[in-house]
Amino acid sequence: MSKTIQILINGDPITCSPGIPLSQVLTQHYTSWRKSPRLHQPRGMYCGMGVCFECMVIVNGTLRRSCLTDCADGMTVIIERTSDDG
Amino acid sequence: MTAEHLCCDVAVVGAGPAGLAASLAAAEANAVVICIDQFPRAGGQYHMQPNASGTPFANTPQVQQGQQAIQASEAANVRFLTGAELFWAEPPKTPGAPFRLHLARDDQAIVIEAKTVVAATGAMERPMPFPGWTLPGVIGAGAGQRLLKTSGATCALPFEGKTVLAGTGPFLLAVASTFAKAGQGIDHFVERQPAALWTKAKAMLRHPSRLPDAIALLRDLSRTGAKRHMGAIVTRAMGNGKVEAVEISPVGANGQPDLQQSFVVDGVGALCIGYGFQPVIDLTTALGAAHSYDLSLGGWYCGVDAMSGATSVSGLYAAGEVTGLGGANPARLSGQLAGLHAAATCVKETSGLNDTAIQAIVTQLNKHRAFAATLAQLYPMPESLPVPLAEDDVVCRCEDVTLADINAAIAEGARENLAVKMWTRAGMGLCQGRNCGASIAATLREAGVEPEHTGYNRSHFPLRPVSARIAKEALTCEFSPD
Numbered sequence: 001m002s003k004t005i006q007i008l009i010n011g012d013p014i015t016c017s018p019g020i021p022l023s024q025v026l027t028q029h030y031t032s033w034r035k036s037p038r039l040h041q042p043r044g045m046y047c048g049m050g051v052c053f054e055c056m057v058i059v060n061g062t063l064r065r066s067c068l069t070d071c072a073d074g075m076t077v078i079i080e081r082t083s084d085d086g
Numbered sequence: 087m088t089a090e091h092l093c094c095d096v097a098v099v100g101a102g103p104a105g106l107a108a109s110l111a112a113a114e115a116n117a118v119v120i121c122i123d124q125f126p127r128a129g130g131q132y133h134m135q136p137n138a139s140g141t142p143f144a145n146t147p148q149v150q151q152g153q154q155a156i157q158a159s160e161a162a163n164v165r166f167l168t169g170a171e172l173f174w175a176e177p178p179k180t181p182g183a184p185f186r187l188h189l190a191r192d193d194q195a196i197v198i199e200a201k202t203v204v205a206a207t208g209a210m211e212r213p214m215p216f217p218g219w220t221l222p223g224v225i226g227a228g229a230g231q232r233l234l235k236t237s238g239a240t241c242a243l244p245f246e247g248k249t250v251l252a253g254t255g256p257f258l259l260a261v262a263s264t265f266a267k268a269g270q271g272i273d274h275f276v277e278r279q280p281a282a283l284w285t286k287a288k289a290m291l292r293h294p295s296r297l298p299d300a301i302a303l304l305r306d307l308s309r310t311g312a313k314r315h316m317g318a319i320v321t322r323a324m325g326n327g328k329v330e331a332v333e334i335s336p337v338g339a340n341g342q343p344d345l346q347q348s349f350v351v352d353g354v355g356a357l358c359i360g361y362g363f364q365p366v367i368d369l370t371t372a373l374g375a376a377h378s379y380d381l382s383l384g385g386w387y388c389g390v391d392a393m394s395g396a397t398s399v400s401g402l403y404a405a406g407e408v409t410g411l412g413g414a415n416p417a418r419l420s421g422q423l424a425g426l427h428a429a430a431t432c433v434k435e436t437s438g439l440n441d442t443a444i445q446a447i448v449t450q451l452n453k454h455r456a457f458a459a460t461l462a463q464l465y466p467m468p469e470s471l472p473v474p475l476a477e478d479d480v481v482c483r484c485e486d487v488t489l490a491d492i493n494a495a496i497a498e499g500a501r502e503n504l505a506v507k508m509w510t511r512a513g514m515g516l517c518q519g520r521n522c523g524a525s526i527a528a529t530l531r532e533a534g535v536e537p538e539h540t541g542y543n544r545s546h547f548p549l550r551p552v553s554a555r556i557a558k559e560a561l562t563c564e565f566s567p568d
Contacts, residue, residue, distance in 0.1 A: 025244075
């Protein structure tokens with residue numbers, strides 16, 4: 001089997017396979033990690049290929065679409081909210 | 087830091103089937119070629135090169151064909167810039183001057199000066215709003231497919247619960263086929279068009295070479311174990327914070343869903359939904375090329391000369407889905423045409439264009455386009471909103487603009503997409519109207535304005551979000567005259 005790597009999401013270590021899209025890992029753990037700007041509705045990944053910007057996160061200090069970002073060992077990810085924030 | 091400055095004969099934007107073919111053809115005709123793509127690896131969606139190990143999608147024919155095309159291009163000295171976001175493009179300022187493409191890559195600004203440009207920007211899914219469509223767990227059909235192909239050894243959707251695949255078009259069958267190969271089950275398959283097996287069989291018999299593919303797709307759909315609902319449509323997604331249930335309704339003879347006969351599927355974790363595709367026209371509209379509207383080609387598309395791929399802008403060529411939806415085969419052939427002609431206009435040492443070879447490509451291209459037209463006839467995309475929306479349903483996801491907001495703009499006199507955008511902010515968000523353009527046009531259509539007259543979301547700076555620092559570095563980049 002392939003080796004696993006560790007990334008940090010809001011400081012929490014998460015183990016995953018290297019090279020898979022960050023959106024896959026985020027979806028598995030949170031379903032939603034952003035709220036919409038005006039109605040504050042929970043949003044998750046939608047288009048999965050860089051068009052909709054619903055999956056935006058901060059990766060190593062820079063805003064990125066998680067669907068276009070491959071997971072790499074030691075990557076630090078900041079998300080706006082987690083599903084349990086309500 | 088200053089912007090990196092690159093020069094080339096042919097800049098190809100997009101590294102899918104069309105862009106790869108254009109890059110190789112131009113490089114083999116002795117042009118200096120740079121091929122850019124926003125994804126981390128070349129291939130586009132069709133030839134997507136999986137990155138994670140242990141995936142059953144590592145060696146599919148599509149992956150292998152893509153790999154061969156990438157390697158052939160590299161061997162012909164095509165320079166690939168992947169993970170590069172094109173955020174602005176300028177046509178030549180004076181005749182003979184180069185195009186300028188402005189890119190962000192690895193937090194660095196890049197400016198490419200290119201004698202010619204081939205736009206091979208591809209297509210995107212054509213999102214259609216319906217009640218509950220913004221709930222997490224509602225994703226594009228293509229998003230579902232991509233998740234499976236990129237998830238490595240996991241090979242499962244990252245959602246718990248039942249899976250529903252819905253929408254319309256042959257692409258849904260391709261997605262179902264990916265699900266079957268991944269071993270990911272589908273609980274419900276919902277296709278808006280009625281089964282109409284006889285009509286489909288008759289149409290397919292005109293293209294006998296494609297029959298084995300069609301039969302294989304249907305067999306794969308069976309392998310997913312999906313309960314099929316033909317002539318039905320998802321009319322609502324429901325849930326608290328994420329999708330939990332999906333309402334399905336039969337489509338009546340008038341094309342409208344019959345909500346009286348709807349039923350609900352509970353325990354849903356993922357709704358993958360797709361209503362076809364639309365050409366990605368941001369680059370070609372930014373450079374001022376002429377566009378036309380044809381629903382069977384995906385709506386607004388960039389017009390090109392059939393023999394050369396030349397657009398209405400001198401030096402700008404277009405190939406593949408941006409010139410009207412047709413699939414991978416027309417993309418590859420039109421890419422070859424555009425690459426050859428782009429190279430011929432700017433390379434002195436070219437072997438010249440071989441008229442017989444060009445004619446052979448065009449003949450093949452027309453044959454494949456005819457098949458695409460047959461499919462488009464069998465699965466017409468909805469031009470009006472396929473499901474009635476409530477006033478408080480969101481149409482523009484980025485700016486949370488509701489149907490009520492858009493209806494208010496229309497009542498005030500908005501008759502174009504641009505007017506609706508100015509009134510409501512729909513299309514001003516991060517996606518720059520890519521997601522809501524078709525649905526705003528559909529809403530305007532209900533007010534009696536046909537899509538030919540509503541226009542498209544016009545490109546303006548920046549085409550995609552970019553940091554102010556990178557934008558400044560790219561736009562203020564000075565070039566020494568050569």
